[in-house]
Amino acid sequence: MRILSGIQPSGVLHIGNYFGMMRPAIELQAEGETFYFIAEYHALTSVRDPKVLRENSRRVALDFLACGLNPERGALFRQSDVPQVTELAWILSTVAPVGLLERAHSYKDKLARGMTSSAGLFNYPVLMAADILIYDSDVVPVGKDQKQHIEITRDLAVKMNETFGQAEPARQLFKLPEPRIQPATQVVPGIDSQKMSKSYNNTVDIFADEKETRKRVMSIVTDSTPVEAAKDPARSTIIQLYSLFASKNEIEEMRERFRKGGTGYGDFKKELFEKLWEYFSPMRKRREEILADQSYIDNVLARGAERANEIADQVMKRVRAAVGL
Numbered sequence: 136m137r138i139l140s141g142i143q144p145s146g147v148l149h150i151g152n153y154f155g156m157m158r159p160a161i162e163l164q165a166e167g168e169t170f171y172f173i174a175e176y177h178a179l180t181s182v183r184d185p186k187v188l189r190e191n192s193r194r195v196a197l198d199f200l201a202c203g204l205n206p207e208r209g210a211l212f213r214q215s216d217v218p219q220v221t222e223l224a225w226i227l228s229t230v231a232p233v234g235l236l237e238r239a240h241s242y243k244d245k246l247a248r249g250m251t252s253s254a255g256l257f258n259y260p261v262l263m264a265a266d267i268l269i270y271d272s273d274v275v276p277v278g279k280d281q282k283q284h285i286e287i288t289r290d291l292a293v294k295m296n297e298t299f300g301q302a303e304p305a306r307q308l309f310k311l312p313e314p315r316i317q318p319a320t321q322v323v324p325g326i327d328s329q330k331m332s333k334s335y336n337n338t339v340d341i342f343a344d345e346k347e348t349r350k351r352v353m354s355i356v357t358d359s360t361p362v363e364a365a366k367d368p369a370r371s372t373i374i375q376l377y378s379l380f381a382s383k384n385e386i387e388e389m390r391e392r393f394r395k396g397g398t399g400y401g402d403f404k405k406e407l408f409e410k411l412w413e414y415f416s417p418m419r420k421r422r423e424e425i426l427a428d429q430s431y432i433d434n435v436l437a438r439g440a441e442r443a444n445e446i447a448d449q450v451m452k453r454v455r456a457a458v459g460l
């Protein structure tokens with residue numbers, strides 16, 4: 136089984152990215168060969184500073200490896216190291232109905248949030264389809280927000296198969312990929328209790344330093360219930376975040392203390408900080424080790440690019456022949 140996913144280097148990775156995408160992606164390494172890449176071409180739709188794009192891309196690779204991605208079990212690579220993907224995106228765009236792309240939620244949301252429209256932003260799902268189809272991917276682990284993009288990918292694969300494929304299913308041009316969606320319960324709230332997102336300035340980053348991390352956790356927005364009063368654990372961001380790191384018993388115990396009263400939010404936040412800091416401690420250590428070996432990341436990315444190119448070249452040969460190039 137071939138498993139593929141991408142992450143945009145449009146900012147610094149946060150614990151929402153970790154629990155929503157990175158940890159599941161790392162766990163999936165037990166089930167097949169993985170292809171994970173840093174989606175720089177996609178990030179170009181929003182990042183305009185070359186230095187920032189370069190730094191973020193490297194940092195995404197570093198953080199992913201530090202969190203436990205095993206480069207022996209699959210390829211980690213830069214999207215731009217497989218430029219053939221843009222050729223496939225062009226070919227796919229010639230069968231992509233404009234109406235299908237106009238219905239993309241992500242495109243509409245981005246415009247609604249004030250991003251200027253560009254042909255790149257509009258074609259974003261076509262490039263994403265090329266990312267997936269060029270590796271004959273079977274499974275694509277993503278957050279719920281990306282589900283429609285996988286459906287578009289399947290639509291484009293079907294269209295290509297109908298237009299250029301052979302009659303027997305065995306000779307189909309493209310495999311139809313399956314999404315592997317994280318359940319909605321996995322949406323990690325930010326410190327303002329909205330969805331944690333790089334674009335909302337509400338993140339707790341995985342590898343910020345201790346002072347900054349503590350500051351972010353202590354800034355979690357709460358209501359003004361006094362220390363001695365009972366508090367509602369049901370809608371508390373503190374408890375939701377604590378649940379990501381603590382055991383069942385610990386979570387139940389904190390819930391109980393919320394209901395009992397006598398403990399202020401500040402104390403609960405301190406406990407959350409301690410748990411979070413401890414959880415990522417082995418990963419911080421691994422990150423230091425990787426940083427000490429200057430060539431490690433370059434080697435991993437170079438090996439990943441080699442493997443990715445191997446597959447992409449095979450698939451593109453098939454595609455070019457099928458369409459008449």
Ligand code: ADP
Binds near residue numbers: 154281323324332
């Ligand atoms: P951001 O919203 O911070 O820009 P991206 O859109 O780049 O994040 O998402 C990268 C991956 O992380 C996607 O698979 C997405 O579903 C997941 N993800 C992002 N934010 C969260 C969150 N708050 N909770 C769960 N998963 C998330």
Ligand code: TRP
Binds near residue numbers: 174177262
């Ligand atoms: N659009 C994805 C996101 O914003 C990133 C991405 C690009 C991707 N190409 C992909 C994810 C291919 C899965 C498969 O999160």
